[in-house]
Amino acid sequence: MKLQKRRSDKFACWAFLTPTLIFLGITALFPLLYSFYLSFFRLKLNLPNQAPTFVGLENYLKMFTDSMLHVSTWNTIVFACISVALEVVLGLMVAMVICSDSMWSRVATSIFMIPMIMAPVAIGTMWRMMLDASTGVINYFLSFFGVDPVQWLADPTMAKISVLLVNVWQLTPWVTVICAAGLKALPQDCIQAALVDGATPRQIFWKIVLPLIKPVLVIVVMMRFTDAFKVFDTIYVMTNGGPGTATEMLPNFIYKQGLKYYDAGYAAALAIVFVLVMALITLFFLNLRKKEEDNVW
Amino acid sequence: MVKRRKKDLASTDYVISNFAGPYVKWILVVFSLVSVIFPLYWLTISAFKLEQDYRAYPPVFFPSQLTLDSFIEVFTKNQLMNNLINSATISVVTTVITLLIGSMAAYAVQRGPLGKKAKNFFGLWFMVQKMYPAIATAIPVYLVMRSLKLIDTLLAMIIMNTSFNLPLVIWLMMGFFEQVPYELEESAMLDGSGFTHRFFNIILPITKPGLVASAILTFTATWNEFLFAVILSINKSKTLPVVIAGFITDRGLAWGPMAASALVTLVPVVILTLLVQKDFVKGMAMGAVKG
Known part of the structure; x- marks a missing residue:
């Protein structure tokens, strides 16, 4: 009787898993394998009737000489590092100052939720409107301080700064909300004990709060860092990689290779390398995190 | 003093x-x-x-x-209503499917009679899947959808969005199932309740906050999804983000209509999120910690 039960449980368990396995197999694993296969071929998407020709490692070798790829890789790395650093520092600071049970802090949290649930495309277009060089409201504000109209999206350096700041606007609230949840769960007695001993708020921050919140910060940095490599929507609507290659990032670059220049083979090879690199970064972070995991909340 | x-x-x-x-x-x-x-x-x-x-x-x-000129313009000239209906249909159907099969898979991995190895394997797979950049599958998915004649259909969008959100929902729900006390299931088992019955009648009702959090995250992600929406749609299956992006590339300075469509896109998710803010924050915090 018991054995019978066990067997039917086992059957039900696999039946529960099957839809997901089939779904992910078809929509995630198969495309990846197909990408791998395509990466050895030359295939033009705009010529559907042309048979793909086998070119061996040509698509992979092309990566070493493609200077556009090198530029966009460098752009992505710089973008990821600076944006994550700014977002984490700013996000934690804001999370700390709104740490309170009062009404205004709850309202503030609700307001901070909006940028992170807003469609990134809408964020990009909204900022494009505000950063417009001739009619934009940001340049209008700057004119009070005697600043000449800034070519936010047309000048290569300013365009880099613009996409970075928009990313900070979009994702600092995410860091804030996660950190605020972490702060709420801090053990109260440590801080109370330090207060009794006469510690200043500054000492409490550096000696108690920061070490206690560190596991949460490690996780936030990991998630933001891997996500920053996938930035696409805001870049696509704000600059589309321009001017020139100033804000070209890897996802946008791969997208263009495949769906603008129709070079499916090369795009597939790029995608494979991109996935491998992301997997390595993820595994590195997962290892780092294992050490912190037990300390979380 | x-x-x-x-x-x-x-x-x-x-x-x-x-x-x-x-x-x-x-x-x-x-x-x-x-x-x-x-x-x-x-x-x-x-x-x-x-x-x-x-x-x-x-x-x-x-x-x-x-x-209201800008709104009238986008709803008459741009037929934003069609896009709004597309976005709503895709998001709702995706959310329902993802929640159903995702929570079933999560329960099977978390509480099912699987070996430890299988459990770890699935856990790692879903975690890696969550990190994986969507652009990596864009070209092959485009080719497959083209040969299946699914380009510009809602079905294609629903399939891809479900695929993106499944790993996150599974991870979230695994976290929520983990908190359900074993005794509850043991006593149900003694009463002769089977795996399926336990899941639907005992476990799911008490993990409702988890379902709400997963639903809102999936809905918002699907509602805002852009990369595959722009690749897989031509006209009939366009979603709101594709329309907004279109304002930039097609007509330089139509800020009014553009802002109006952005607002139409923003308002539903803001209302939804504020309604269930607590669960949303909890889900997001858990999603972050869990993977």
């Missing part, structure tokens, strides 16, 4: 929020709130401005006259 006593009894929140003194605190609060609110105010007001006002320089901060 009184002052001293007050300091001793200061709450933890108070100490944390004054980590750099009250001036820094209030400057930061005001600065961060203004920098979040002003762009949103600007977007909203631009959607309701007359055409001469949204093109004006110096910019008009408090328009003397508000109008």
